[in-house]
Amino acid sequence: MGSLRRHEGYLLIDNRESPGVSDAMLHTVWPPLPPGAGCGMFEAPTITCSHCQRVVILNPLRTRDRAYCPKCDHYLCDACGVVLIQSGTCRPFAQIIDEAMEKAVKGADNG
Amino acid sequence: MAKRIQSITTFTPTATADTTALVDATYVSIVQGGSATQRVNIIEVYQGGQAGASSPTFMLLSRDTTVAVTVSQSTGGTDAPLDAATAALAAPALVGSTATTDPQRSATAHLLNLSFNAFGGIVRWVAAPGEEISTVGNTQPLGEVSLSAFTGGTAGLMGAHIVYEPL
Numbered sequence: 001m002g003s004l005r006r007h008e009g010y011l012l013i014d015n016r017e018s019p020g021v022s023d024a025m026l027h028t029v030w031p032p033l034p035p036g037a038g039c040g041m042f043e044a045p046t047i048t049c050s051h052c053q054r055v056v057i058l059n060p061l062r063t064r065d066r067a068y069c070p071k072c073d074h075y076l077c078d079a080c081g082v083v084l085i086q087s088g089t090c091r092p093f094a095q096i097i098d099e100a101m102e103k104a105v106k107g108a109d110n111g
Numbered sequence: 112m113a114k115r116i117q118s119i120t121t122f123t124p125t126a127t128a129d130t131t132a133l134v135d136a137t138y139v140s141i142v143q144g145g146s147a148t149q150r151v152n153i154i155e156v157y158q159g160g161q162a163g164a165s166s167p168t169f170m171l172l173s174r175d176t177t178v179a180v181t182v183s184q185s186t187g188g189t190d191a192p193l194d195a196a197t198a199a200l201a202a203p204a205l206v207g208s209t210a211t212t213d214p215q216r217s218a219t220a221h222l223l224n225l226s227f228n229a230f231g232g233i234v235r236w237v238a239a240p241g242e243e244i245s246t247v248g249n250t251q252p253l254g255e256v257s258l259s260a261f262t263g264g265t266a267g268l269m270g271a272h273i274v275y276e277p278l
Contacts, residue, residue, distance in 0.1 A: 018228040053244050
């Protein structure tokens, strides 16, 4: 089994040559950026949630555990992590795509 | 298949609320499947600020609840393959920021917040291989992703590109 870091993307927000964006303004937009991301140079790894494809910016200052799905061996966003705990069901986005494509193909066949 | 790059050299986004029609030529682009079964991966997004004064600009990569119809490029918009030897697809993915029916951003499927100050700011996001954001088909809720400005701040002049790959 490889490291989960193999799934990490990369985000750069470079406001070194600009006034930047205050934390108060950043928090008006969802999904939120980590505090300080709008000032100076911010670099962070990202993960794409395996269940919904939302991109999660890994806040280096976070101390809470990240949601993880052992069935698809991926980190999840917090919202999908809650759903996984409540339902125990792993429904990765790849499966959702497969189902959508199968539905489209069957629709084309029937049409 | 083949990676392609949708870019726009310079434009000013219009800050638009969710589930409201985006205005032609005031968003970076949509990426929509070219057929009911086509899948498109979004690999990279880049934004470079060009504003002449402080312009906090709240850009969102998001799925759309109303997909664009009859899509074309706005002034300064281009779509090109990354590899010169790329062959044309029978059903190319749809990209651009002008449409006869304008897209509407989902209120519940924001995928990535790419906010920055367009007065000299730069933003770049790259997905790890296999972890790309994908669209499937050409209808909502999974068939289209857009990069546009959310309400708030003072959206400023910028250029941007999206690297994508139809599968």
